[in-house]
Amino acid sequence: MEDKMFCFQCEQTAACTACTGKAGVCGKPFDVAFAQDELTGALVGLAQTELVAHKRTRRADELIVNGLFTCVTNVNFDKKAVDAITTQVQSEKNRLAAEAGISAAADLPLGGVWTDNEDIRSLKSLILFGLRGMAAYAYHARVLGKTDERIDAFFVKALAALATESSVDTLLSLTLEVGEVNLICMGLLDDANTGAYGTPTPTEVTLTVEPGPFIVVSGHDLRDLETILKQTESKGINVYTHGEMLPAHGYPELRKYPHLKGNFGTAWQNQQKEFKNIPAPVVFTTNCLMPPRPSYKDRIFTTELVAFPELVHIDEVNGEKDFTPVINKALELGGYETAQEFTGINGGHKVMTGFSHGAVLSIADKIIDAVKSGAIKHFFVVGGCDGARPGRNYYTELVEQTPTDSVILTVACGKFRFNDLDLGTIGGIPRILDVGQCNDAYGAVQIALALAKAFDCNVNDLPLSFVLSWYEQKAVCVLLTLLHLGIKNIKLGPTLPAFISPDVLNILVENYGIAPIGEVSEDLAKMLA
Numbered sequence: 001m002e003d004k005m006f007c008f009q010c011e012q013t014a015a016c017t018a019c020t021g022k023a024g025v026c027g028k029p030f031d032v033a034f035a036q037d038e039l040t041g042a043l044v045g046l047a048q049t050e051l052v053a054h055k056r057t058r059r060a061d062e063l064i065v066n067g068l069f070t071c072v073t074n075v076n077f078d079k080k081a082v083d084a085i086t087t088q089v090q091s092e093k094n095r096l097a098a099e100a101g102i103s104a105a106a107d108l109p110l111g112g113v114w115t116d117n118e119d120i121r122s123l124k125s126l127i128l129f130g131l132r133g134m135a136a137y138a139y140h141a142r143v144l145g146k147t148d149e150r151i152d153a154f155f156v157k158a159l160a161a162l163a164t165e166s167s168v169d170t171l172l173s174l175t176l177e178v179g180e181v182n183l184i185c186m187g188l189l190d191d192a193n194t195g196a197y198g199t200p201t202p203t204e205v206t207l208t209v210e211p212g213p214f215i216v217v218s219g220h221d222l223r224d225l226e227t228i229l230k231q232t233e234s235k236g237i238n239v240y241t242h243g244e245m246l247p248a249h250g251y252p253e254l255r256k257y258p259h260l261k262g263n264f265g266t267a268w269q270n271q272q273k274e275f276k277n278i279p280a281p282v283v284f285t286t287n288c289l290m291p292p293r294p295s296y297k298d299r300i301f302t303t304e305l306v307a308f309p310e311l312v313h314i315d316e317v318n319g320e321k322d323f324t325p326v327i328n329k330a331l332e333l334g335g336y337e338t339a340q341e342f343t344g345i346n347g348g349h350k351v352m353t354g355f356s357h358g359a360v361l362s363i364a365d366k367i368i369d370a371v372k373s374g375a376i377k378h379f380f381v382v383g384g385c386d387g388a389r390p391g392r393n394y395y396t397e398l399v400e401q402t403p404t405d406s407v408i409l410t411v412a413c414g415k416f417r418f419n420d421l422d423l424g425t426i427g428g429i430p431r432i433l434d435v436g437q438c439n440d441a442y443g444a445v446q447i448a449l450a451l452a453k454a455f456d457c458n459v460n461d462l463p464l465s466f467v468l469s470w471y472e473q474k475a476v477c478v479l480l481t482l483l484h485l486g487i488k489n490i491k492l493g494p495t496l497p498a499f500i501s502p503d504v505l506n507i508l509v510e511n512y513g514i515a516p517i518g519e520v521s522e523d524l525a526k527m528l529a
């Protein structure tokens with residue numbers, strides 16, 4: 001095996017080009033990168049075999065979702081865990097081929113995609129990374145019992161196209177189809193989450209941690225949080241959300257647990273600092289896990305597809321998960337002796353969440369009146385991932401400088417840059433509305449579409465600007481959804497993806513007016529013009 005990896009799927013990629021050394025900037029070692037390429041190649045082989053056999057199986061659907069999600073940035077650093085999925089994928093492929101009496105398609109050597117003509121490579125990367133992001137959403141919906149035939153069939157079609165398709169036009173339309181199907185997928189997850197836990201409503205969340213044992217739960221998986229809340233009931237253990245789990249506080253069926261107390265820490269890239277010597281266990285239910293430092297390595301637990309060598313992984317056995325090792329760790333560490341008044345990035349002691357599309361649309365009349373009276377003159381959607389690059393201060397500065405007659409809708413973990421700011425209210429409507437996790441971009445889209453309907457215009461004619469921050473592949477599929485919806489003039493930062501070739505970028509600029517973020521005051525002036 002070569003000892004040089006190739007990975008350029010996230011914003012953090014080395015020199016804004018590609019991670020090509022013995023480990024990625026994220027800490028992923030080259031052998032894991034190779035294992036992920038092999039897994040992806042195996043998924044392509046499975047998809048091609050399914051197409052030839054004219055047959056999909058439940059097992060194959062599940063393996064495709066798991067395999068794609070496993071390769072998302074900051075999810076799985078464990079070669080053994082990745083290889084185990086590859087073996088399952090190959091054996092399902094061979095089983096299916098034998099059953100259908102055909103020969104199984106060969107696994108795709110992914111190296112060929114990375115060295116293809118730059119436009120083909122760019123479009124195939126957009127498709128593959130978009131699929132990986134979408135698979136994360138499909139996974140969370142699936143654990144709550146929701147699947148959709150259109151999504152599972154599309155995974156097969158798009159994966160197979162990575163091996164068979166070489167026309168730029170066809171790949172371009174497939175890229176937009178990723179966005180179209182991802183809209184269905186985010187809608188499915190919205191249904192799954194609200195079906196299980198109710199419609200989120202505005203909720204204030206404290207950043208203070210009370211004395212005594214506690215557990216921190218990070219990631220996107222609400223069912224894991226619910227299981228932990230149930231298993232810690234009456235045990236004198238408090239539970240705090242972290243990162244993308246913050247919006248969980250908005251859901252009535254999760255908020256009802258009195259020991260779901262507040263939120264610990266900020267966005268993922270601060271975890272190595274914020275978890276230093278933390279007197280409590282932390283459970284990672286999805287991305288974004290960073291290689292744990294020695295001062296807290298013994299208290300990090302993973303579950304679902306998240307894995308890191310030597311960490312305890314909580315498995316599902318017969319549909320049940322037992323978080324006893326986490327509970328015992330919480331009791332052993334004991335938490336803080338006195339209440340700790342933590343703050344957000346800007347010094348705020350609390351944040352608000354729960355402004356789901358259901359909650360916002362329930363006050364649609366109030367919002368429409370505020371627009372008609374001129375009290376609200378502009379909406380911004382400032383959403384997406386957070387990350388370590390200093391250029392991300394742009395998002396804080398932008399939000400701080402937005403005019404007082406504007407409202408900011410936000411989703412995903414980029415909000416931690418500004419969600420503790422007190423920007424006041426307009427006629428009782430807070431100026432910062434946290435719609436939820438990155439998948440709740442679905443909700444932001446529903447709000448935008450409802451406003452367009454109320455004003456009898458197109459979303460692009462609304463006084464509404466999209467300013468996105470990206471880091472990993474879920475942001476890629478959300479961006480593709482916005483493009484599929486025809487949303488124009490999106491600003492994207494902090495840097496443009498390394499996998500977008502100049503020609504593909506030109507297409508995006510010409511057709512959608514997509515532009516990199518620039519200087520805050522200039523960008524604001526343009527958006528408000």
Ligand code: SF4
Nearest residue numbers: 007010013019024026
């Ligand atoms: Fe590099 Fe990002 Fe790939 Fe990690 S996921 S290896 S940081 S490009």
Ligand code: SF3
Nearest residue numbers: 288385412413438471
């Ligand atoms: Fe953040 Fe990882 Fe992307 Fe769900 S948690 S948005 S970076």
